[in-house]
Amino acid sequence: MKRSVTHYEVPFFDVDAYRIVWHGNYAKYFEIARCALLEEAGCPYLEMEKQGYFFPVVDLQVKYVKPMLFKQKVRIEAWFAEWQHSLKIKYEIRDCETNEVYTKAQTKQFAISIPDHVTQFESPSFLVNCVDAWLADDA
Numbered sequence: 001m002k003r004s005v006t007h008y009e010v011p012f013f014d015v016d017a018y019r020i021v022w023h024g025n026y027a028k029y030f031e032i033a034r035c036a037l038l039e040e041a042g043c044p045y046l047e048m049e050k051q052g053y054f055f056p057v058v059d060l061q062v063k064y065v066k067p068m069l070f071k072q073k074v075r076i077e078a079w080f081a082e083w084q085h086s087l088k089i090k091y092e093i094r095d096c097e098t099n100e101v102y103t104k105a106q107t108k109q110f111a112i113s114i115p116d117h118v119t120q121f122e123s124p125s126f127l128v129n130c131v132d133a134w135l136a137d138d139a
Contacts, residue, residue, distance in 0.1 A: 002135055003079040004037035007096065010072045019070040026062055030091050030105055033078035037089065041080075043130035051126050052114050055087055059108040066102045068093070074102065083131040085122055086110050 014025045038044050048055055068074060073096040082088035086108055093103040111120035111127070 001079045001081075003077045004033065004040050006033045006036045006076045006078070008032065008074050008076055010068055010070055010074065012070055015070045021068040023062075023064065026064075026093075026103060026105065027060060029076055029093065029103075030060070030078075030089075030107060033076040033091055034089055034107065037078040037080070041130050041134040043127050048111075048127070049114070051124060053111045053120070053124055053127075054114060055109040055111055057107050057109050058086075059106075061106045063104040064102075065104065066100065068102050073097070080131055080135070081106065082108075083123055083128055087123060087127070 008029065010021055014021050014028075016022050035045065038048075045055070075094045075096050077092045077094065078089055080088070081090045087110070088106060088108045091103070091105040091107075092101055093105075094101055111124055112118065113120060
């Protein structure tokens with residue numbers, strides 16, 4: 001599956017007193033990777049909003065495999081697992097030097113129409129078309 005890759009070096013403000021990344025910061029890392037993936041696929045959040053939709057995260061699942069440390073250089077990979085009915089994105093955070101997996105995760109989002117805030121149980125055609133085209137471009 002085609003993936004977006006974002007590189008990140010763990011800053012001091014993301015770690016606790018033991019210089020280990022605080023668990024709550026992982027949601028930020030996934031957001032950074034998700035924004036990059038959507039941008040690469042041609043459907044960034046600003047375009048989604050122009051099309052009349054918000055895409056809030058409705059579910060987040062995280063598997064912390066190994067603790068990440070201050071100054072560690074990591075690669076956050078993100079890819080589409082579902083985009084027809086909801087937007088499901090999977091993630092892996094890997095060490096840049098060893099390629100070891102440190103974290104696995106998944107987020108799920110639904111399209112919510114603006115301004116009436118009605119949940120859409122099918123993804124808008126512009127999103128499906130963008131993702132399909134981006135994935136086909138890799139073929």
